[in-house]
Amino acid sequence: MLNSMAIGRYYKAESKIHDMNPFAKLICIILFVALSMISNDIKLNLTISIIVILVMGLSHVPLRLYYKTIFGMRLLIIFIIIINFLIGANYIEITLLVLRLITLVLYTSILTLTTPPSEIAYGLEQLLSPLKIIKLPVSKLALSISLALRFIPTIIDQSNRILKAQASRGIDFQNSDIKGKLVAVKSLLLPMFVLSFKRAEDLGEAMEVRLYNIDKPRTNYRVNRWRFFDTYIVVMHLAMLTVVIARMIIK
């Protein structure tokens, strides 16, 4: 079940998107989220979807990984449709909502699939660097986020192993009734907490024995240069957002 989630997994490949500066990718994500949130038009949302598909193609990541991400959240999508249907939303509104959710998740997946966690941390640090003025511990925050991202696939693998152990003792998540599923999920929580804390402790100790000091300023092994392609993509996102805002004002 949990194997279907591709969020947080990095896929190594050679592509323009992989080569982009992580800082530029994060700016694009923010602009894309804004764009997606303010566009209430179905045509515009379809255009956005086409752009997402184009970027997915440019990323050279197998489409099945994106498909797995969407397939993994099918229950959430069904839930959203049912709830909106019950509160009396019409089918255009529901389509818009679902389309928006799918494009947002896919766009975020492009970031995580094409950027290793350490690079995401670098991007976040750059993005949040202005906040250093108000004494916000930006490096610590970036490190925490990158570690959390790095642990998502590990935790998914871990829960898969626990579910397998439960199945071998008669409570199979996939093949049992709702009661069995609830028992399986309930008894998944305890070991997940215990093992996650244990792993976090192990990681902390491993970092300490390698003399990692969070208070020292960090340098980067690889210098992420800002290329023309980064400027081009950011400008494109900005232009799209400007056009949409301008259209809204004119209307």
Add this chain to the structure above:
Amino acid sequence: MEIKFNDVSYKTILKNIDIKFLDGQIIGLTGSSGSGKTTLVEMIDALVLPTSGNVLIGNYKVDNKVKLKNINDLRFNVGLVFENSEEQIFNTTVYNEISFGMRYFKYKTDQIEKHVKDSLNMVGLSEDYMHKNPFNLSHGETKKLAIASVLAFNPEILILDEPVVALDNRSKKNLIKIIRALKARYNKTIIIVSQDTDFLHKVVDYVFVMADGQIVMEGTKYDVFAKEAELLNYNVKTPQLIAFSNLVLAKKGIKIGYRDEINDLIKDVYRYVK
């Protein structure tokens, strides 16, 4: 309960496995990392379904064509202890851990208590452990608890995946005693997956060697482990006792025979020197 793999393949991990595990034997499965040992044993518990071929476990048939209706009956008959025992534990007390499946399937309280006590006895843990927190147990005790948890259903087949990893010498000896007792007293079929051939040599009757998803060697432990050069070819270490006997034969031309225990070997050598 006899287990038969009929031309089983799974993705690129297992290729055309055609073997039989006989009832009441202790069977060893060895091979280098990534050779497909764990996938093979998980198929016996229907946790992994073959992409082609089928596995017959007594009257149960595991394949990818028909969904097994009585899957829980099969799993009660096959006890699988995973490599990382800590990951197999999901309750706050030893009692709850062992009775996990039984409570769900609404066994009577006195019946549950009997099963819990019996399985603790089988693995050599006292009843005082019942109310302890499993996350505070030592590695060896956790391993014993994991075995007790699967023994609670009194399975006919017991599968131990890498049971001696990170175990100290005393725990290893204890585990060997438990395995021998389970076979002798309860006549269980026991399948042990391990890269530790010294351990396998001490307990198993029959051995399978895997490489690249295929069974490359099989036979009684003396037949298989005596072929040092062939084992080396598949990146499997020859048990030390057998390696010593082979060395004596090669260097001095003396055949002292193969022994399971170091003490027996020492006696043989002493007799010969005397």
